[in-house]
Amino acid sequence: AELVKIDPKSIGVGQYQHDVNQTGLAKTLQAVIEDCVNSVGVDVNTASPAILSYIAGLNKSIAQQIFDYRKENGRFDNRQALKNVPRLGERTFEQAAGFLRIQDGSEPLDASAVHPESYALVSKIVEAKATTVQDLIGNTEIIRQVNAEEFADEKFGLPTIQDVLSELEKPGRDPRPEFRTAKFREDITEVAQLTEGMQLEGVITNVTNFGAFVDVGVHQDGLVHISELANEFVADPHKVVKPGQIVQVRVLQVDTERNRVNLSMRPEGSEAPAKAPRQPRRDNAQTEARTERKPQAKRPQNTRPQGERPAAKKPQAAKPQEQKIGGLGALLLQAGIKGSK
Incomplete structure (x- = not known):
């Protein structure tokens, strides 16, 4: 009831809560709080506006209206009185009534998780067993004798009837497990x-x-x-x-x-746990793989028969060299040509 007054992301739990998306964190934590509050239910005559705002169908504005109405007019005597709260309409009442509890009120079923729509079903069971609602609630012997299939009709299915009988057997049962805390030694404080x-x-x-x-x-x-x-x-x-x-x-x-x-946390005198075998480092394994030399394949030997010899290469014909003459030779050559003419 007190923790719901704090912004969920402001609660210091864990070392890395600021490393995640703050909007997603707030939505997730708010959804968890809603599940918890609606699973347990709240006493509408003692609940604060902060915890009422997490009830299905209610918001902060309507939760404050319920708180103000209770402050001005006193405690609610039954669930039907909630309809007198401003802005709390019929649709909102249908969604929220099953999670709002009223202890010691005029209607005994208001202290349980049975929704007001199922009150008529409980009345049929009470008439069939010739008892009263007060005597039926918590009476395991009578409730286990009820055949749920006999009361099934178009309005109330078998699962609904079974849920109602389970709630009547243990009314207002807190679904949370037993909360156990560590027992510190009173003589050890420092x-x-x-x-x-x-x-x-x-x-x-x-x-x-x-x-x-x-x-x-x-x-x-x-x-x-x-x-x-x-x-x-x-x-x-x-x-x-x-x-x-x-x-x-x-x-x-x-x-x-x-x-x-x-x-x-180990018992006194117990042996230390054996360490797990250490895996070889990856770089060392790669180095060892590189240093291992693979066996080289032998070169293929010449398989040519001994009698055969490679054919000799044919000598290439020498290219005719051009005669080179100097400047004086050219003049003599020209003079000889003119003399012959």
């Missing part, structure tokens, strides 16, 4: 009072990759290293423990000066 080997009960406050932090009631969380979580090797602490879990721990070491406490 770190200096801890001694090695002391057995304590605590609650896990945070889980990290290297272990878990445990609150043992000394205003300083102690660390359970990953090697002290269990007798077997633990690769991921999140698979062994979770926040809010109640555990039995043993004090290993106390450092009063630095205000540090080392704890263990």
Whole structure:
């Protein structure tokens, strides 16, 4: 009832809540709160506007109207009185009435999760068993004798009848499991009072990759290293423990000066967990693969028969060289040609 007054994303839970999308976080947390509030139900005569606003069919404005009406006119005597609240129409009443409880009112069924639309069904069951509503509620012997199929019709199906009978058997049952808290020792309130080997009960406050932090009631969380979580090797602490879990721990070491406490969840005298075989590094494996020399294939030998010899290459004909004459030769040549003429 008090936590719903706080903006869900303002509640300090976890280390990385600001790393996710804030709009998505707010919507998801709000949906979870709505499921919780509607599963448990609220007492309309004591609920605050903050918790009423999470009821199906209601919003902050109508929740404030219910609170103001109750403040001016006193407590609601039955669910039908809710229709007198301004802006709370018939459609809203149908959606929200089953989640609003009225204790010690004029109608006994108003304290249960039975919707007002099913009150007529309960009246038929009461008449068939010749009893009263007060005597029927919580009477397991009578309720288990009721044959649900006999009351099924066009308006009330078999699943609805079974739900009504289940609610009548345990009216106002809180679906939440028993809430258990860690039992801190009353004589241990400071770190200096801890001694090695002391057995304590605590609650896990945070889980990290290297272990878990445990609150043992000394205003300083102690660390359970990953090697002290269990007798077997633990690769991921999140698979062994979770926040809010109640555990039995043993004090290993106390450092009063630095205000540090080392704890263990392993039984005293147990052997340390064996480490998992270390995998070879990938770069080393690649280096080894490169250094391994592959066997070279032998060159194919000449398979030509001994009697055969390669044909000799034919000598290429020498190109005729052009005579080169100088300038004097050219003049003599010209003079000879003119003399012959």
